Amino acid sequence: MSKALEGVKILDFTHVQSGPTCTQLLAWFGADVIKVERPGAGDATRAQLQDLPDVDSLYFTMLNHNKRSITLDSKTPKGKEVLWRLVKECDVLVENFAPGALARMGLTWEKIHEANPRMILASVKGFGPGRYEECKVYENVAQCAGGSASTTGFRDGIPMVTGAQIGDSGTGLHLALGIVTALFHRTVTGLGQKVDCAMQDSVLNLCRVKLRDQQRLDHGPLTEYSQFGEGIPFGDSTPRAGNDSGGGQPGRILKCKGWEHDPNAYLYFITQAAVWAPICDIIGEPGWKTDPDYATPKARLPHLNEIFTRIEAWTMKHDKFEAMDILNEYDIPCGPILSMKEIAADESLRKTGTIVEVEHPTRGTYLTVGNPIKLSASPSEVTRSPLLGEHTDEILRSVLKYTDAEVDEIAHSGAVGRIEKIAAE
Numbered sequence: 001m002s003k004a005l006e007g008v009k010i011l012d013f014t015h016v017q018s019g020p021t022c023t024q025l026l027a028w029f030g031a032d033v034i035k036v037e038r039p040g041a042g043d044a045t046r047a048q049l050q051d052l053p054d055v056d057s058l059y060f061t062m063l064n065h066n067k068r069s070i071t072l073d074s075k076t077p078k079g080k081e082v083l084w085r086l087v088k089e090c091d092v093l094v095e096n097f098a099p100g101a102l103a104r105m106g107l108t109w110e111k112i113h114e115a116n117p118r119m120i121l122a123s124v125k126g127f128g129p130g131r132y133e134e135c136k137v138y139e140n141v142a143q144c145a146g147g148s149a150s151t152t153g154f155r156d157g158i159p160m161v162t163g164a165q166i167g168d169s170g171t172g173l174h175l176a177l178g179i180v181t182a183l184f185h186r187t188v189t190g191l192g193q194k195v196d197c198a199m200q201d202s203v204l205n206l207c208r209v210k211l212r213d214q215q216r217l218d219h220g221p222l223t224e225y226s227q228f229g230e231g232i233p234f235g236d237s238t239p240r241a242g243n244d245s246g247g248g249q250p251g252r253i254l255k256c257k258g259w260e261h262d263p264n265a266y267l268y269f270i271t272q273a274a275v276w277a278p279i280c281d282i283i284g285e286p287g288w289k290t291d292p293d294y295a296t297p298k299a300r301l302p303h304l305n306e307i308f309t310r311i312e313a314w315t316m317k318h319d320k321f322e323a324m325d326i327l328n329e330y331d332i333p334c335g336p337i338l339s340m341k342e343i344a345a346d347e348s349l350r351k352t353g354t355i356v357e358v359e360h361p362t363r364g365t366y367l368t369v370g371n372p373i374k375l376s377a378s379p380s381e382v383t384r385s386p387l388l389g390e391h392t393d394e395i396l397r398s399v400l401k402y403t404d405a406e407v408d409e410i411a412h413s414g415a416v417g418r419i420e421k422i423a424a425e
């Protein structure tokens with residue numbers, strides 16, 4: 001079976017998380033992703049949060065599967081020459097350097113477009129054009145500037161960042177969609193184009209319901225927020241709403257049996273209107289089915305704290321999986337709070353390839369997240385991340401068609417790293 005992006009060559013000039021997330025996805029779909037790294041050190045994440053000495057970190061491996069690595073000093077004359085040869089050879093250049101860094105290497109859009117009119121240039125930056133466009137940005141800055149932090153956490157606490165990497169991985173996902181869209185457009189125009197994703201914009205795109213609520217505030221209180229039932233007036237911006245459901249069906253995280261000693265003995269419970277009657281029966285409040293204070297979604301809004309306290313009295317009698325089984329019988333939407341330990345052992349996730357075990361020459365076997373997007377005619381296999389410069393020689397010879405003498409010259413110029421070592425291995 002062929003891969004969906006087979007034949008597409010990606011010049012992967014990305015580092016850390018946002019850009020590598022994007023190029024890893026493209027690699028999973030079959031693109032030939034050539035990761036360009038600085039000789040000696042490579043992507044900084046190789047050495048960050050290391051759990052084993054002198055072994056590529058799990059931070060690096062989880063973002064760089066299915067890629068090839070070439071080391072190249074893009075600031076030396078020979079390195080520049082090789083880089084331009086890659087620009088002419090590849091379909092897409094993906095980068096997430098700090099603003100201005102690519103241009104300082106001489107790679108402006110105008111020059112790239114002139115050298116290879118079919119090339120797509122895809123970039124991640126922290127901010128789009130405007131007052132912060134020159135800023136360097138990491139995940140949590142994007143979560144703060146994109147509206148997520150101000151709307152996450154509890155009303156009476158400080159703004160909170162979330163564990164989901166919506167700034168980095170979220171932007172990488174947006175960029176990948178931009179790239180395949182530009183590749184599709186190129187089949188019509190024959191030309192490449194620029195694809196820009198700002199991390200602030202991507203976070204905002206994922207927080208759009210909170211911008212919706214900002215505008216609803218102009219027309220009255222947000223009645224599905226717990227704060228409404230508690231009689232606490234709203235200010236002039238979307239408040240933090242704890243674990244209140246972000247949609248029109250009220251929901252909360254509730255304690256389950258064992259919560260006193262297990263930090264994840266909780267269940268998310270949604271009081272979907274369609275299943276209100278079985279909810280009332282299960283929790284032992286059949287009268288609430290007809291009581292005018294509880295019978296309709298609107299009537300229930302001022303009583304949400306009382307309702308969820310009553311439901312919690314029921315969930316606390318069951319462990320989260322038992323509660324799931326009982327509630328699912330009645331199609332009541334709910335979900336267990338799963339720890340990473342539980343997820344790592346989840347058989348269904350392993351069966352579908354969402355969690356996979358990978359063999360690595362210096363690390364041994366490790367666990368990682370596989371492709372969450374399943375294509376029926378183009379399945380993904382996760383192959384290990386490359387060692388630093390592992391494919392330098394191979395790329396120079398087989399992709400860029402350098403002769404033996406030219407490869408020697410490049411190696412001796414110092415523009416690439418590890419080439420002799422790799423060749424000798």
Ligand code: COA
Nearest residue numbers: 016017018037038072073074096097098101104126136137
């Ligand atoms: N050969 C020679 N030089 C190289 C090189 C190579 N192969 N690869 C990178 N460099 C150089 C760059 O040219 C740059 O040099 P310059 O500043 O002299 O022009 C330098 O390395 C550092 O690049 P930079 O991107 O500034 O790295 P940083 O570690 O200082 O900053 C970020 C990291 C993530 C903050 C920054 O890259 C950034 O803001 N990126 C955009 C937003 C983003 O993606 N953030 C999320 C990261 S998960």
